[in-house]
Amino acid sequence: MTTLHPISAPVGTDDALAWLNDEAVALRELGLHRDPVVRRPEATTVNLASNDYLGLSTHxxxxxxxxxxxxxxxxxxxxxxxxxxxxxxxxxxxxxxxxxxxxxxxxxxxxxxxxxxxxxxxxxxxxxxxxxxxxxxxxxxxxxxxxxxxxxxxxxxxxxxxxxxxxxxxxxxxxxxxxxxxxxxxxxxxxxxxxxxxxxxxxxxxxxxxxxxxxxxxxxxxxxxxxxxxxxxxxxxxxxxxxxxxxxxxxxxxxxxxxxxxxxxxxxxxxxxxxxxxxxxxxxxxxxxxxxDPSLPQRLRDNAHRLAAAVGAPAPAAAVISKIVGEPQPAVAAAADCREHGVFVGCFRPPSVPAGTSRLRLTVRADLDIATVDHVADIINASLRRVGVR
Missing domain, CATH: 3.40.640.10 (Type I PLP-dependent aspartate aminotransferase-like (Major domain))
Known part of the structure; x- marks a missing residue:
């Protein structure tokens, strides 16, 4: 039987992956580090970050x-x-x-x-x-x-x-x-x-x-x-x-x-x-x-237009709403503040978007009622104000 032995770096040489530490520090300083957001089944957060446009994943x-x-x-x-x-x-x-x-x-x-x-x-x-x-x-x-x-x-x-x-x-x-x-x-x-x-x-x-x-x-x-x-x-x-x-x-x-x-x-x-x-x-x-139910897409688009108008974003041509913030740090802060107040929003930063156009990416769903759309718009606007964006 072949015995496997752990391979260690030669004495006197650097760890071949040590550069990853410097990379991690640099990404954090630029506001570009990413951590997966862990959802829990009992969460009551309104999800405006998913691509579940028609709300059918839980139907x-x-x-x-x-x-x-x-x-x-x-x-x-x-x-x-x-x-x-x-x-x-x-x-x-x-x-x-x-x-x-x-x-x-x-x-x-x-x-x-x-x-x-x-x-x-x-x-x-x-x-x-x-x-x-x-x-x-x-x-x-x-x-x-x-x-x-x-x-x-x-x-x-x-x-x-x-x-x-x-x-x-x-x-x-x-x-x-x-x-x-x-x-x-x-x-x-x-x-x-x-x-x-x-x-x-x-x-x-x-x-x-x-x-x-x-x-x-x-x-x-x-x-x-x-x-x-x-x-x-x-x-x-x-x-x-x-x-x-x-x-x-x-x-x-x-x-x-x-x-x-x-x-x-x-x-x-x-x-x-x-x-x-x-x-x-x-x-x-x-x-x-x-x-x-071919009316589902129209309900989705109606909700998207209502939310975009409420948060001061351009009228969407589909389901995605882009609320441009500018630099990565305030975009990250606004997204975190939204989560703390019960709304999960997307946050897009370079290299996903051009420099200076970091944004909240919002996606409503066809199954959200008007009261919910208006409620989340109020939370998003308040979060943006709290981080000094508006």
């Missing part, structure tokens, strides 16, 4: 859907999707999502992050071009980097620059990548113009609808559906089950040949354990609720 029907899936399949999918990780429930969810969003086919991944990375790296590689923008989510950025394609980054929303990059390329294949609704401030991207640019220059367009599903479009079908582009050629859509559907997971939608290609080529699908049954059951139940 009884959604929890029942999760429980039923666990009873049928157990707590885990037991393997990758290509081995034992695909159940009938996975296929039923994919078919229902594709039908709801107006696409021929869908493929579920175990997270939205993995869906984006898997789709991009399966669609572009060495010798190809990807055109992205400065507002894309980290998962899209990482997919671009891992693809090993040549990547051109343009300013957010600059579809003319996208056209120029596509027109001047030497590569045969090209992919344009964007969020449909930007995650930081909830503003929509110029999807119609980007799609036209891609089509005019023999490129495909990948749109991440994570913050649009359940929020924009007819019955919450997203911004792509709102623009009449669902199922359009050369268009790939990704979205998540972890926001408006209150569960976990990611999805890629497009033609059947895309689904087949991802099964063969997307490493984050091939080598990852399949989405767990509870998440599949919960997401499918939430989708049923959204189908049955």
């Amino acid at each position: 009884s029907a959604v929890m029942t859907g999760a429980q039923a899936a666990v009873e049928a399949w157990g707590t885990g999918s037991t393997g990758s999707r290509l081995v034992t990780g695909t159940t009938v429930a996975h296929i039923d969810l994919e078919d229902d999502l594709a039908d709801f969003l107006g696409f021929p086919a869908a493929l579920a991944f175990s997270s939205g992050y993995l869906a984006n990375v898997g789709a991009i790296t399966a669609l572009a590689g060495r010798g190809d071009l990807i055109v992205s923008d400065t507002g894309t989510h980290a998962s899209l950025i990482d997919g671009c980097r891992l693809s090993r394609a040549r990547v051109v980054v343009v300013e957010r929303g600059d579809h003319a620059a996208v056209r120029n990059a596509l027109r001047e390329r030497t590569e045969e294949r090209a992919l344009v990548v964007t969020d449909s609704v930007y995650s930081i401030d909830g503003e929509p991207a110029p999807i119609a113009e980007l799609y036209a640019a891609a089509r005019d220059h023999r490129a495909a367009l990948l749109v991440d609808e994570a913050h649009a599903l359940g929020v924009r479009g007819p019955g919450g079908r997203g911004l792509v559906a709102e623009l009449g582009l669902s199922g359009a050629p050369d268009l790939v859509v990704t979205t998540v089950l972890s926001k408006s559907l209150g569960a976990q997971g990611g999805v890629v939608l497009g033609p059947p040949v895309l689904r087949s290609h991802l099964i063969d080529r997307a490493r984050t699908f091939i080598f990852d354990t399949g989405l767990n049954p509870a998440a599949v059951g919960a997401a499918h139940a939430a989708l049923g609720l959204l189908r049955a």
Whole structure:
């Protein structure tokens, strides 16, 4: 039997990880250190930091859907999707999502992050071009980097620059990548113009609808559906089950040949354990609720507009409200003060946002009543005053 001995640093040398202490001190001084906020089941805090836009994560029907899936399949999918990780429930969810969003086919991944990375790296590689923008989510950025394609980054929303990059390329294949609704401030991207640019220059367009599903479009079908582009050629859509559907997971939608290609080529699908049954059951139940009550997205948007007006933030185009504070320290202090007074808000600082634009990121839900929205607005305003912001 081999005996394992602990490895110690050679005498007279520094700890190889000692630099982490200096890094931690520097981050704290800049107000950029992050600690996960631990939630407890008995907490009475009003949560304005989650992406549970429709309030379905605690809906009884959604929890029942999760429980039923666990009873049928157990707590885990037991393997990758290509081995034992695909159940009938996975296929039923994919078919229902594709039908709801107006696409021929869908493929579920175990997270939205993995869906984006898997789709991009399966669609572009060495010798190809990807055109992205400065507002894309980290998962899209990482997919671009891992693809090993040549990547051109343009300013957010600059579809003319996208056209120029596509027109001047030497590569045969090209992919344009964007969020449909930007995650930081909830503003929509110029999807119609980007799609036209891609089509005019023999490129495909990948749109991440994570913050649009359940929020924009007819019955919450997203911004792509709102623009009449669902199922359009050369268009790939990704979205998540972890926001408006209150569960976990990611999805890629497009033609059947895309689904087949991802099964063969997307490493984050091939080598990852399949989405767990509870998440599949919960997401499918939430989708049923959204189908049955298409007024949910409008209730969400009404609440968002009411809260934004009350705290002096720009009117939101989706569910996200950005209350810009400025420097990181007062933003952190305001968020902490809000928590102490019963409201959990998001706090975004560099590198998530540009320097000087640290902010409170607020997300209301469709299930909040007007009295609650007004109450949390009063708390947020009072917290901002207490830290000297207003």
